[in-house]
Amino acid sequence: MARAIEMARNRIQLGDWVTIREHPLNARSNKRTISGQVIYKNDSYFTIQAKHYREAFSFIHVALGQVEID
Numbered sequence: 001m002a003r004a005i006e007m008a009r010n011r012i013q014l015g016d017w018v019t020i021r022e023h024p025l026n027a028r029s030n031k032r033t034i035s036g037q038v039i040y041k042n043d044s045y046f047t048i049q050a051k052h053y054r055e056a057f058s059f060i061h062v063a064l065g066q067v068e069i070d
Contacts, residue, residue, distance in 0.1 A: 001063060004062075004063035005059050005060060005062075005063045008059045008062040008063055008069070009041075009043070009059055011069065012038055012041060012046050012069065013038065013041075014038055014039070014040075014041055015037065015038060016037070016038045017035070017036070017037050017038075018035070018036070018037075018038060018048065018069055018070065019033060019034070019035045019069070019070040020032075020033070020034045020035075020036075020048060020055075020057060020067055020068070020069060020070075021033050021067070021068040021070070022034075022066065022067055022068075023065065023066055023067070023068065024066070025066065034048060034050055034055060035050065036048040036049050036050035036051070036055075037049050039054070040056075043059075044058060044059065044060075045057060045058045045059060046059070
């Protein structure tokens with residue numbers, strides 16, 4: 001698990017344009033796709049600046065497969 005989190009951290013750099021796909025645990029929740037630029041990154045999470053808003057994602061969710069990065 002720690003290796004997967006470390007790989008996710010190394011893959012994302014400040015200034016990168018990324019597309020995020022969320023796969024919620026609740027089956028009734030809508031899947032979302034967000035595209036934007038990485039504006040903040042630390043050891044726990046990263047923040048995406050989309051067209052009209054910002055959203056933060058945790059590297060743990062990336063490692064668990066709840067969030068997919070392209």
